Amino acid sequence: METINLSSRQKEIIELVKHHGPITSEQLASKVGVTRAALRPDLAILTMTEILEARPKVGYIYSKKPASSLVYDYLRKIKVxxxxxxxxxxxxxxxxxxxxxxxxxxxxxxxxxxxxxxxxxxxxxxxxxxxxxxxxxxxxxxxxxxxxxxxxxxxxxxxxxxxxxxxxxxxxxxxxxxxxxxxxxxxxxxxxxxxxxxxxxxxxxxxxxxxxx
CATH class of the missing domain: 3.10.580.10 (CBS-domain)
Known part of the structure; x- marks a missing residue:
């Protein structure tokens, strides 16, 4: 299993969630300085790779899991x-x-x-x-x-x-x-x-x- 090469914005999101979680997507977008729509793909990747957990009506929390998972490995095998x-x-x-x-x-x-x-x-x-x-x-x-x-x-x-x-x-x-x-x-x-x-x-x-x- 390889380690995920996260973008600078994804790393920023992780740090924000670590320090302010649980935190909503609206709050994250405000702190990062982008729209919720622009942030959505980052959050999708971070949750699907199990770095973050999304809890309904609560927000995002840091899962404390390593930045690698079977999901990431699976995504790398799927072709466009x-x-x-x-x-x-x-x-x-x-x-x-x-x-x-x-x-x-x-x-x-x-x-x-x-x-x-x-x-x-x-x-x-x-x-x-x-x-x-x-x-x-x-x-x-x-x-x-x-x-x-x-x-x-x-x-x-x-x-x-x-x-x-x-x-x-x-x-x-x-x-x-x-x-x-x-x-x-x-x-x-x-x-x-x-x-x-x-x-x-x-x-x-x-x-x-x-x-x-």
Missing amino acids: KDVMSKPVTVDEQTTVYNAIVNLFLNDVGTIFVENKGCLVGAVSRKDFLKTAIGGTDINKVPVGIIMTRMPNIIYVDAEDSVYVAAKKIIEREVDSLPVVEKIPKENEDKIKVIGKLSKTNITRLFVKMNEND
Whole structure:
């Protein structure tokens, strides 16, 4: 069994729980300086690896167990391809309006943008909100204008472990990551989106693990 390499924020959470537990997620979020939503993946990992215990109507307490467990070992063996879901994609020339429609019809937080079938960017609800508030004509402007472009998109491979993907989601504070495969080209490799790994996928995995236990 390997020792878990905790992020700096996870270590901070543990110390806060040690000194202030039992402590609620709201109180932790306030002390760390982030939202409850941003803290949720960290708390999920810390409780599922049995470092913290979550007690209903009480809060989180330190379990005093070592930072390693069968759960962690299990997570490292599960591949992204085993839990990923279907991605929502649009072409780079799709209007912002139509991209927003796709976002809500598919009930996702992020849409991945393609050009000739290859990943070129991503756009989130926050990006759409900023654009709408800014007075941009969303019926005319293509989504490619407002998206975050490659190579600034963090992605995972289908063969990566779920734990690696979860760490990337936490560190980058995003709601999902594109799952990709590389397509060899003459000058440079192109990247094709084949799936999506989100906080929801990971949460469902935790629930399934608990039910199996």
